[in-house]
Amino acid sequence: MKKAMVIAVLAVVAVLASRSVAADTYQTYQEIVFAEEDERLLQDFAEEDYADYMTHLAGKKMFGWKVFVVTKGAEVEFVSETKLKIFNNGFSTIKHDITLESKLETKFQISATGSIGVKAKGDVKKFDGALDASIKTEIGYSKSEVTSERYEFNIIVDPGTYVTIVMRGKGLVSNGVAKNFFFWIATKQGGWETFTVTTEYYEIIKEKIG
């Protein structure tokens, strides 16, 4: 019986100690700058801050999630990864038909740390279980449909040059911590974050190779 208790406790500790990060596209953005200096991304939470936020979830609960919101709808500006880079290493001019597509599921992105899971259902990503609804209620998010807009852009690329299309934008970040209980025992905990792209701006740059 003692062995079983020890194994069970170790299992719970292992789950709680896990700090794997379920990342989304926005975490590959070249730069994300908050409008307010004291705001930060989940990945930049200091250990002591994270511990402090977890104290807000100190009380026990029979079932379900307790959620603490650290940042709610903070405005950010970002420079996305390069959307497209086309090289012309040849000796003649080439014409490119570029199709740019913007999908709503990339406009609402999520990530989590600890033992909080992120699931992809079709093209839509969600937090594990009932946590998704709890977080969306806390931050006032309701949209989950998948839509897309696309258009073509036709461009000439001279020999020895390359074309880059860069996306910049504005977005809203919400993040915090959450803990799940099962018969008053904490079974999962970690950090969560949502990143909603509100506006995208595009830029074309043509440069010489080398």
Added chain:
Amino acid sequence: MKKIVFAVLALYFAAAGVLLLLDEPAAETVRILSIESESSFLITDAADRLSFTLCLDDPDAFVADLGAIASAALDDGETILALTPAEIAATGHSFVRDGVTYDEYRYSFTTDGISSDGVRLAFRDASLVLRFADGSTGAYAVGDADIVFGAPGEPRHLDFTRLYAVFNVEAGREAIAGIVIGLEAKTGTGVTVTDIDVGCPGIAASVGEVVVLADAPPADQPIGSFYGGTTRSLLAAAEPGEIVLLDGGLYFIPVVHDGRIRSATRFMILISYEYEGGRATFAIDDFSFRTPFPFSEEYGGEIHGYEHRR
């Protein structure tokens, strides 16, 4: 036993009621909103798309079904351009008017089979005409559209090296304030840019106010800061001017809005220039500088409501 029979019957009627509610037939009519706005398209080939926005109060309406559209055209009473339906996509935005919620859709078309190099079609107060497979027709006012058929990047006397737009907020509305463009003469002897046309009705480039830039400014830099911190309205008058391109440079070219702030985010650029006594126009394909603004009354475009019976 009676109790069980009653319970089973009650469950049966409850389930039947839920199924009947779920199986509610699609409404016989659909309400449609269109907004008069400004469109600018450079058509480079048969597959190139142009698009217009309509809002529908029923996402299941036949009007949102590509297969239900038999043919389409853009028509302003003087010019008609036949269009081939290519895609109907929900943008994810919705709009409430008179207590009715409308979902926004982008209707995309090609001009398949039509080629008219160098020609500019200027539609004013145009309607998007959709003829449906059931024989009914809808004509939805979409405003002004300039459509140019041509090859981007031609002729080869000059090229652009950088392109993005600067957006400012004026009277609470975000709108294009200018373009940042890198230009490079490819002639060795230079060219003189005499005009820049953004091909968008109601918006004009003010080439006379061009600013030569040392560094690329942020995409939201206040337009006044380009002119020593003065305040400058987006409704100012355009000033004609020239840009002499000996080699190349990076330029800020402000744009002005005619009468009211426009919501344009996607447009072509036509650069008129002189070279060795001749005149030519260099075309840049219509580029989406920013996510389109959602369907809104804020920009003053007239909104039209329609009720289309199946």
